[in-house]
Amino acid sequence: MSVRALRHIRRMRGGAQSHLMRCSDGNLYVVKFQNNPQGIRVLANEQFATRLAESVGLPVPQTEIVEVDDRLIERTPELSIQLAHGTTKCVAGMQFGSMYVADPPYEAVLDHMPAELLHSRVRNLDAFAGILVLDKWTGNIDGRQAAFCRRSRERLYTAVFIDQGYCFNAECWTFPDYPLRGIYGHHEVYSSVRGWKSFEPWLSRIEQFPPDQIRAIANRIPAEWYGGEQSCLDNLVEELVARRGIVRGLIQTLRISPCRPFPLWTEIRASSSSGIGESHLMSR
Numbered sequence: 001m002s003v004r005a006l007r008h009i010r011r012m013r014g015g016a017q018s019h020l021m022r023c024s025d026g027n028l029y030v031v032k033f034q035n036n037p038q039g040i041r042v043l044a045n046e047q048f049a050t051r052l053a054e055s056v057g058l059p060v061p062q063t064e065i066v067e068v069d070d071r072l073i074e075r076t077p078e079l080s081i082q083l084a085h086g087t088t089k090c091v092a093g094m095q096f097g098s099m100y101v102a103d104p105p106y107e108a109v110l111d112h113m114p115a116e117l118l119h120s121r122v123r124n125l126d127a128f129a130g131i132l133v134l135d136k137w138t139g140n141i142d143g144r145q146a147a148f149c150r151r152s153r154e155r156l157y158t159a160v161f162i163d164q165g166y167c168f169n170a171e172c173w174t175f176p177d178y179p180l181r182g183i184y185g186h187h188e189v190y191s192s193v194r195g196w197k198s199f200e201p202w203l204s205r206i207e208q209f210p211p212d213q214i215r216a217i218a219n220r221i222p223a224e225w226y227g228g229e230q231s232c233l234d235n236l237v238e239e240l241v242a243r244r245g246i247v248r249g250l251i252q253t254l255r256i257s258p259c260r261p262f263p264l265w266t267e268i269r270a271s272s273s274s275g276i277g278e279s280h281l282m283s284r
Contacts (some may be wrong), residue, residue, distance in 0.1 A: 001064070001065070001203065002064060002065035002066065002067050002075050002094065003023040003025045003027075003029070003064050003065070003066055003067070003097065004023060004024040004066075004067045004069075004169075005021045005022075005023050005024075005029075005031065005066050005067065005068040005069075005072060005095075006021070006023060006024055006072075007020050007021065007022040007072075008020075008021055008072070008076045008078055008079055009021060009022060009024060009028065010078075011078060011226075012030055014163070014205060015037060015038055016032050016036040016037065016038045016042060016165060017037060017081050017082060018030045018031055018032045018033075018036075019031050019033070019078070019079060019090070020100060021066065021068075021097075023064070023066060023113055025064075025096065026168045027068060027075060027099055027103060028099070028100035028102075028103045029064065029066055029097035029098060029099055029100060030097065030098045030099075030100055030162075031066050031068070031095050031096065031097050032046060032095060032096045032097075032098075032165070033081065033090040033091060033095050034091050034093060034094075034095060034224065034225070035081055035088065035091045036081065036219055037083070037168065038165060038170065038171070039082065039171035040224075040225055040226070040227065041170070041173065041226055041275050042096075042165040042166075042167075042169045042170065043095065043096040043165075043222075043225040044221045044222075044225040044226045045164055045165050045166070045167045045168050045170070046063070046096045046098065046163075046164050046165050047063055047065075047096055047220070047225070048164075048167070048168075048217060048218060048219050048221055049134070049138050049164035049168070050063050050098070050164050051063065051191055051217045051220075052134065052137075052138065052209075052214070052217060053131065053134050053161065053164070055205075055209070055213065055217070056130070056134065056201075056202050056206055056209070057130075057201065057202065057205065058127060058130050058131055058134060058163050058202065059124060059158065059159060059160050059161060059162060060160065060162070060164075061099045061100075061101055061160060061162060062098075062099040063096070063097060063098055063099070064097045064099070064117070064189050065094050065095070065096070065097065065222060066094070066095045066096070066097035067093070067094060067095075067282050068090070068092055068093065068095055069092055069155060070077075070092045073089055073090055073092055076202040088146050093175055093224065094222050094224060096225070098162065101147045101149050101160050101162070102147075102149070105116075105207075106237075107150065107151065107152045108149070108157075109147055109148065109149050109150075110147070110148040110157065111147055111148075113148045113157065113186075115186045115188045118186060118188050118189055119188070119191075120125065121148075121155070121156060121157050122148060122156065122158070122159055123156040123157065123158055124158055124159055125159070125189055125192065126192065126198070127159055127161075127190035127192055128144075128146075128159065128184055128190060128201065129190065129198050129199050129202070130202035130203075131144060131146075131161045131202075132144070132183060132184075132190075132199075132251070132254075133198050133199050133202045133203050133206055133247060133251065134202065134206065135167070135181075135182030135183075136177075136247050136250040136251060136254070137206050137240070137243055137244070137250075138164075138167035138168055138183060138240070139167060139168055139174070139175035139176065139177060139182075139249050140164070140166055140167045140181060140182035140195065141166050141170065141178065141181045141182070142163070142165075142166035142181070142182070143181075143182070143183065144161070144183060144184040144185075145161070145162050145163035146159045146160065146162065146184065147160050148160075153168065157179040160218075166267075167248050169224075173209040173235075173236050175243065177250060177253075179250075179253050179254045179257045180254070180259060183254070183259075187259070189259045190261045190262050191263065191264060192261040192264070193261075193264065193265050194262075194265055194266070194267070195265055195267040196248070196267070197267050198265075199251065203247065203248070203251075206244060206247055207244050207245065207247065207248075208225070211237075211241045214237055214240055214241060215237050218225075218233055218236070221233070231240065246256065
């Protein structure tokens with residue numbers, strides 16, 4: 001299933017040089033093009049990781065394949081990619097679209113929430129522990145990105161997690177597992193983490209994620225977005241299946257890192273990064 005881009009709205013910020021576009025279903029989408037500066041696999045990463053996040057119950061935008069035709073590009077000079085030595089037109093074809101969180105029903109959206117307001121103005125702050133689990137599983141090498149959305153006449157904002165392009169180590173499709181990668185800049189979002197229960201239900205859902213469901217999500221990625229290299233996609237899926245059992249160890253490694261992002265986690269039973277994952281899985 002896909003939607004068709006009808007109108008260009010504006011250029012978006014960010015390294016992928018996305019564009020905001022109105023599409024045939026009436027919605028606004030942030031569209032990343034195949035010839036974006038970060039590489040074509042970024043589109044595959046966005047769809048794959050966002051659908052995985054959605055499957056375990058994390059708040060992420062709806063995603064669609066967005067068809068952009070040559071005629072729209074030709075009559076829209078703004079549909080271009082800025083390079084070091086000039087510009088080039090965006091390519092036509094199937095692009096990745098993430099539904100714009102500022103479109104109705106939301107009337108107020110922030111891409112940054114002051115640290116001192118996080119606890120009083122964000123209703124789902126606990127979900128930052130959940131997206132951290134997903135980022136460790138998928139090897140996100142970027143800092144975690146979030147948008148904060150508020151409906152009309154409401155006081156509280158809802159965190160929505162955007163920008164999954166650097167999961168799977170961006171274009172590389174490897175998992176270097178740097179302890180501090182994938183975490184949110186304001187560590188205050190983790191201040192309520194007191195133990196493993198703070199990562200539930202997302203941690204257990206990832207550990208028990210059916211391999212066939214992971215493969216089904218992967219198989220819906222357009223082949224153009226990974227150069228038709230099916231064996232590479234298959235290897236990525238198998239690696240994700242295997243990594244379900246090491247996520248606790250990766251979180252434990254982050255826990256004992258110098259940045260100490262979980263100051264209230266004093267649980268004595270936390271063991272080594274290898275042992276905790278093994279002992280947990282042996283009980284299943």
